[in-house]
Amino acid sequence: MELDKTDFAILRYLQEDGRINNSDLADKIFLSASSCLRRVRALEEAGIIAGYRAVLDGNAVGLEVDAFVQVTMRRDVEQWHENFSKEVQQWPEVVGCFIITGEANYLLRVRARNLKHYSAFIMDRLYKTLGVLDIRSNIVLQMLKDTHVIDSALMKNHD
Template identity: 45%
Template sequence: MPNLEIDEIDRKIIAALQSDGKITVNELAETIGLSASPCARRVRLLEQAGIIKGYAAIIDQKKVGLPISAFASIKMERQREDALERFSKAVARWPEVVDCYLMTGQRDYLLRIVVKDLEAYEQFLADKLTRLDGVASIETSFALKQVKRSEVLPIT
């Protein structure tokens, strides 16, 4: 589907859904000042355009036994397309990696890895990350405290 030009009503819909993804269409329509049918149609168009990619519960990682967030900076031996593609495909299969970014600067990738303890991180390194061809170096930092986390984009 081609890019959808979003207007002020779409922005209100997006803001409301980012705030509460479980809101009903009727509640959403009332919140943004639109009737239910056009509101539902707009939500469907936003979904079809890929602007709304899905809906998910936000889970407290500590309360489910995964208190450790490790940030691994990866330097590749070479930045060849096939090596980058191989790395990306491998990382996509690993549930411990919750975020992965191809970066500019000194490092090629930045990963956020969520695990239950340091031993689990060490196991992840030994069994997965260090076994990937093309990885030249790995630098890891551990988060001491989460100051802010948000899935809400500043759409204005």
């Protein structure tokens, strides 16, 4: 799908407020409500808008620990990637999992109620996962930026 300036404006406003109603969105981008709705639906159908969700404040719901964990796997263990990929899907503490370059194979973002909960996750689940060789943890002390907003200047079709 070729994106134009109007599409980029729609994406910007929806990222700022996913609950904006269609008529308010149409007013902001100077379109009729029906044209705006058609464009939003086209962006959804093309998979550019992947979904809508509430973003929770982890601290407000009792998750005091936020950590990034690098996991290095043993390559001599058969099916190590398939096994780890399956396991990580079952762990509610893992809110993000990425295959990365460098020394480690994976980078996990882990949320836990407290240090005791975090420690139990690391010792009782992660370290006991078949093929795990090494774990390096970085606990977040303070968040300076955390956003899911993708600026249109970064997008490939941006003018």
